[in-house]
Amino acid sequence: xxxxxxxxxxxxxxxxxxxxxxxxxxASVIAIESPSKLDDEQWLAYWILYxxxxxxxxxxxxxxxxPIWYDVKLLVAAWLVLPQIRGAAYIYERFVRExxxxxxxLKGQHHQSPNGKGKHxxxxxxxxxxxx
Numbered sequence: 001x002x003x004x005x006x007x008x009x010x011x012x013x014x015x016x017x018x019x020x021x022x023x024x025x026x027a028s029v030i031a032i033e034s035p036s037k038l039d040d041e042q043w044l045a046y047w048i049l050y051x052x053x054x055x056x057x058x059x060x061x062x063x064x065x066x067p068i069w070y071d072v073k074l075l076v077a078a079w080l081v082l083p084q085i086r087g088a089a090y091i092y093e094r095f096v097r098e099x100x101x102x103x104x105x106l107k108g109q110h111h112q113s114p115n116g117k118g119k120h121x122x123x124x125x126x127x128x129x130x131x132x
Contacts (some may be wrong), residue, residue: 016077019077020076024081042086045088046088049090049092050077053076
């Protein structure tokens with residue numbers, strides 16, 4: 001029973017990096033190389049949400065020291081990753097896009113100040129320019 005429990009513990013520990021990093025990394029490379037934009041949206045949305053989740057986890061670390069946190073995070077990541085569900089694209093379309101539009105963070109939606117300069121100079125700095 002000891003070897004079985006050791007194997008089960010190893011699989012449980014390895015599931016996080018495989019589900020949250022290895023598979024999304026592989027799928028992102030495939031998405032970049034494919035002509036479809038649909039998979040690009042899914043994987044860009046995944047990395048946006050995964051980054052946000054990681055930042056929240058860092059900030060709330062003391063509160064998240066509950067025994068089931070790893071399992072909850074793994075289930076959420078699996079839901080975001082599974083191509084049949086497209087959870088990351090769903091969350092992005094339903095929630096993230098609305099907040100971005102609401103706060104005018106998309107290019108072309110900048111509020112102009114009286115002196116004619118854009119209000120979001122930082123966003124202009126970090127958003128890559130389109131190459132024709």
